[in-house]
Amino acid sequence: MRIVILTKPVPDPASGGERLLPDGRLDRANSAAVVNGNDEYVLEKALKLVAAAGEGEVILLSMAPANAPETMRKALAMGATRGVLLTDTALEGSCTWATTRVLAAALKTIDFDLVFAGVDTSDGGAGVVPAGIAALNGLPYLSYAAEIEPDASARTVRVRRISSTGYDVLEAGMPALISGTQALGEPRYPSLKGIMAARAKEITTLSLADLGIDPSTVGSAAATTRLVGSTPPPARAATRVIRETADVAAGEIVAFLADRRLI
Amino acid sequence: MGSLLVVGELAPDGTLTKLSTEVATLARALGASAGASAGSTAGSAAGSTAGSAAGASAGSAAGSAVGGILPAAGADAAAAELARFLPSVVLEAGATADANASQRAAVIAAALDGISHVLLPASPDGRDLAGALSALTGWGVLSNATGTEPSDDGPVVEQSVFGGKLITRSVFSGDHGIITVRPNTVTAEPLAAPGAVTTRQTPPVTSIAQVRVVDHIEAEGAAVSIDDARIIVAGGRGVGGPDGFGLLQDLAMALGGAVGATRAAVDSGWIPYSQQIGQTGKIVKPQLYLAMGISGAIQHKVGMQTAEAIVAVNRDPDAPLADFADIYVVGDLFDVGRALLEQLRTRSG
């Protein structure tokens, strides 16, 4: 069972360390990065599936600046087998379309049964790249998975896809691309053994030349979208703190809601 | 800007989603004011071929034409509903509602003559479609839009990034693009008179990888969806257990809203993941967010900080939420909650 995890380093949402370049793009090289939160759930699922199968690999695939090996390390410490880092300075400023194409090309160089991705990324990510990769590579795409059940002998996979009222059960043949959610289960904490073992795990790098992609078709110059401005969000009004009895406090809330025509 | 195409979507019960009607309203506003701005681009006005879903000619001085498409065979009622918000709707029978994103995207891609921009709901289905459509057309995507307006460079799309720390405005580099739109960005407004519905049957593209829907499961006591709820009553660790959510449920009903939760409550099994708000759950923008026993740590905050009004009840006077709520009651959420429920019920008589 070989499972590829599409993973993206993102600015640490907790630290507020996002740095912007003068043109408004995220300065990924200088923003402290962590593994995208949603990627950890699909990684955990992949580790469990490979362990249950008794054999196989979990391969990380990431398109990122050259400092990304640090963020891959946690995933390797959790138990991923190896990593493939797609990095090229020409990729800076790529839009989702370029990212989709490049990752789709990189995926073609790897042998796999399943590809997993997190449903979206915490850095404003759209959640559209996995769907695009599937379409480009002719893979069945099953999204918003709360459960993933491959049947290796039948070469099929079943997925519970979250809907607004419950879930749908989908089935497709393998190889397939699946995007997963938190509902897949809490990711394991890397063990000390895993952390130390990650040192020796292999990370191969791929450049655009390796994939036969013309640099002029990716990066900021070729981007299909362009930032024209950014502002901090409008400031909220000052908080009114109420320390009264429950009845008085409730009355204040009701008055506020009435005033805003919410009730 | 050429013509705009709105893609509608269905809820599990087969009705048109509220978000679809909001996207339609937004698209009409975008199209109308595009005409008002000087020198609106002609887009791809070159000849509407048979089968174009655009209807009216593209890029007229009166604004850009806006049409809709619903890739869901047999969904006549939903198509009629969408037509209340758009001058023309094509019910595309070449794809069923169950068809996977790639199949529906292929059918939409076949209908893009004269279309410069496609607008979709920023829902799971909408995102899947946007991704597949982008791959098939090579058009860029601007997702999770919280606003759009026209400009000489085409639609300017507003987005909230880095957990809400920054509001960005972006355009497409070329003449085409795909936009997904968040719930509650606009209020849906029907047309004075409904538009026309035409049916079309595009041959399915068989080469696309198949995904079979084996079953639809409705969760027991499925909660009111928080995705586009106007009012959300949310509970966190302070609620203490599933029983505590009963009070929140009563409050939500009294206010006409839905019940949401933080990750802590979901992880503890008190409420399903579908109700989770935050970084790994849903991002919501209700008119009122009533937070009960929620500290407001960043992972949750990113899910609700753009709510128009935030009222919080918490015993901890120093929780992060105290810095950005409109009203912060320091107190026991059950005492205050029960008092509030009583007063709301008395008010409504």
Next chain:
Amino acid sequence: MRPVTNEDRAPGPYRLTEEHEMLRDAVRVLANERVAPRAAEVDRTGEFPEDLRRLLADHDILALPFPEEHGGLGGELLSICLAVEQLSRACATTGLILAVQELGSLPISIAGTADQQSRWFPRLASGDQLIAFALTEAEAGSDVAAARTTARRDGDHYVIDGAKRFISHGSVADLLVVFAVTGTDDARHRRLSAFVVEVPCDGFSVTRLEHKMGIRGSPTAELAFDGVRVPVGNRLGEEGDGFDIAMRTLDRSRPGIAAQAVGIAQGALEVATQYARDRRQFGQRIGDFQMIGAMLADMDAGTEAARQLLYKACVEIQAGAPDASRWSAMCKLVAGDTAMRVTTDAVQVLGGYGYIDEFPVERMMRDAKITQLYEGTQQIQRLVIARALLGKGG
């Protein structure tokens, strides 16, 4: 002692690597979830927490100091100290379990043959066995060379007679590194040799367990050796190497105690800070009063300074800096004094509540004191540093 130049300095960024952070966080999570809830009870009962020792073993934490070839994790000194710090933040006794495992095995790492290491390391790395460092005697504390326990050669054995005092883990260890006199006529610093004694064995007994001010869950034992026979193959290094092995061990083990001290200080700082946030008097939270705020600020700055010195010392010692003794002594000196000061101030911030066991700071203050005493008193640390500064005699 030659002057130290810039070339000798270990390279390194002023940030922990991702790996170090992961390791620190992994231990922190464990400490918060499994160790902290047991800390008060361990202190109150004074019982060695066998369950927590098992926990550390199960999570490979006891494997950190040992080489990978013997089932260890090959952790460097900084990694070991990060783990000790996080554990000690929750419970000083538990942090000491790892620190003593490292302390006891260092003589074998420093002077043991490959064969000796492969004999003893695997079960130490797995945590199945514990090891203790038996150097101190009733009449030989700071004055190590004054030890009187003897090891007399008898054919292919040594016979050990004497007693050791204040030996951490002395009653729970399976292996003891015992320093005994083998050369009564030799120069003072060549009289001792080091032996690994496998217990229980004939002639060995635990004669006393101390009731201590702090780290009460850590058994501190008096050990008696009455004709204990030890094979020659259990001697570490050559006869007479004992003193040198002990000193080199302490150079590497003192950071572990500094880590324990930094952990204790951090734990106390966090309790005091939370209290200052919650406690309201005169209509406001006490943290907003300048006298309290100033105390907390000094506690935080002091703890951070001790921490950074510790991390730097670890990197230097690991890189084989020629002035390792100076680094080792400095980090232990600063951290120990800081822990005592911070915990005392933490009790002060909590006022009356700091004096009762409803809050953990009184325990932390009692725990902190030992870091100024063992593995070399603060006075000994100062001697080491002064000697490094001034050079020897004349």
